[in-house]
Amino acid sequence: MSRTIILQPDGRPAQRPGTTLTSLPPLSVYVHVPWCVRKCPYCDFNSHAASDIPERAYLDALRHDLEQALPSIWGRQVVSVFIGGGTPSLLSAAGLDELLAMLRSHLRLLPDAEVTLEANPGTAEAGRFRDYAASGVTRLSLGIQSFDDAQLQKLGRIHDAGQARAAIRMAQQAVARVNLDLMFALPGQTLDACLADVRQALSFGTEHLSLYHLTMEPNTVFAKYPPRDLPDDDTAAAMQDAVQAELAQASLQRYEVSAYARPGARCKHNLNYWEFGDYLGLGPGAHGKISFHDRIVREARARQPESWMERASRADGSHIAETRTLGTLDLPFEFMLNALRLRDGVASSLFAERTGLSLAAIAHQLEAAVSRGLLDADPTRLQASSLGWRFLNDLQEMFLSN
Known part of the structure; x- marks a missing residue:
C-alpha cells in the first residue's frame, strides 16, 4: 500500500501540529x-x-x-x-x-x-x-x-x-x-x-x-x-x-x-x-512554553520595552510577537535539547509524559547514540554517557528531524 506525503512550501514533510498529553507538566x-x-x-x-x-x-x-x-x-x-x-x-x-x-x-x-x-x-x-x-x-x-x-x-x-x-x-x-x-x-x-x-x-x-x-x-x-x-x-x-x-x-x-x-x-x-516543564514568560522579550492536552505552544513577547509596554496595554494580544505550535517532528529535539543537559538525564518515561509521543518515535536515534557511545544503554533513563557529555552538541543534534 502506498501513502501520500504532504509537503510544506519548503519541500519538507508536513508535521502533525499537535500531540496528546494525559497530564500537564509543572x-x-x-x-x-x-x-x-x-x-x-x-x-x-x-x-x-x-x-x-x-x-x-x-x-x-x-x-x-x-x-x-x-x-x-x-x-x-x-x-x-x-x-x-x-x-x-x-x-x-x-x-x-x-x-x-x-x-x-x-x-x-x-x-x-x-x-x-x-x-x-x-x-x-x-x-x-x-x-x-x-x-x-x-x-x-x-x-x-x-x-x-x-x-x-x-x-x-x-x-x-x-x-x-x-x-x-x-x-x-x-x-x-x-x-x-x-x-x-x-x-x-x-x-x-x-x-x-x-x-x-x-x-x-x-x-x-x-x-x-x-x-x-x-x-x-x-x-x-x-x-x-x-x-x-x-x-x-x-x-x-x-x-x-x-x-x-x-x-x-x-x-x-x-x-x-x-x-x-x-x-x-x-x-x-531541563525536564521540559512549562513556563509562562512575561515581560519584554520573554519566551514561554505552554502545554495543552492536544498541543504544545511556544511564544515570545515583543523585545523592545517601549513597544511591549504600549502593545500589552492595548489588551489585544499584539504584544506577543511569535506563537508556534510544536509539531511531532519538533518535539524529540526540543525535549532532548533540554533533558540531556542534566548530568543524570531523566527517566525514559518522561519523554512520553511530556511530549505525548511514544519512545518508539526516537528508537532509531537512541540506538545510533548508544552504538556511538554517546548515550548510556540503560533503557530506563535518557542520559548522556561520559563521552556524550563531552560532545553534547553532537548528541543533541542526532534528534533533529531531517
Missing part, C-alpha cells in the same frame, strides 16, 4: 525586567541601559500581560517564579512587592514555590534585599562573574570585588538560598586565577554556583571587538576540569551543564526547564 513563571545600569560587552540578553527605569508603566503593562495570559494557564499551580533581566534589583522594594502581590493574586502559587530574583552586586543594598525577602523572594542569584577587579573592568561590570563580597553577605542574611554566577576563560586568565575565583566563592559557604564559559556571542561588543589573550580551548577545558574537582571536594556536584549544587540546593526553576 508550570513555572518567568518575569523579565529589561533594564540595567550599563550593558556589558559580552551580554546578548534583552537588556537595555537606562539611568531611570519607567517602573510604574512597566508594572501596569506587566499586569495587562499577565491578565491576557490567564486563559492559557487557568487553574494550574505554579511551582516556581524567576525574575530575571537585565537587572531586576533595580526595581524599588515597593515595585517588587507589587509585582509579587500581582502574581499571587492572579495565579495559584504553591506555598513552597521557589521565588528567585537576579541581582547585580553593584545595585545591592542590605535594606532592599531584606525587603525583597519580606515580599516573598526565597532565592537571590548574584552576578559576581569574578573577584578580580581587573577582570571585572574588562567585563564592563559596574561592581568591584569588595562590592561583590559585601553583596554576598547581604544576600545570605536576607534569604535562605543564594546562587553565585561566575565566568571562566576570561581574557588573560590563568588556571590559578580561575581557581582563586572559585575558592573565593566557596569561602562564603556557597551552596549553588553557576559557572559560564565566556563566549563571543553575535551582536555584542565583544563579537565586534574581541578581547585579546583569550585562553585556548585546551586551557579552558583544563579550567573546567579543575573547577569541577575543586567543587566536588566542597560537595557541590555538577548537575547541569553550567550548574553545581550541594544536595538539596538545586534550582527548582531551572530544573523545570
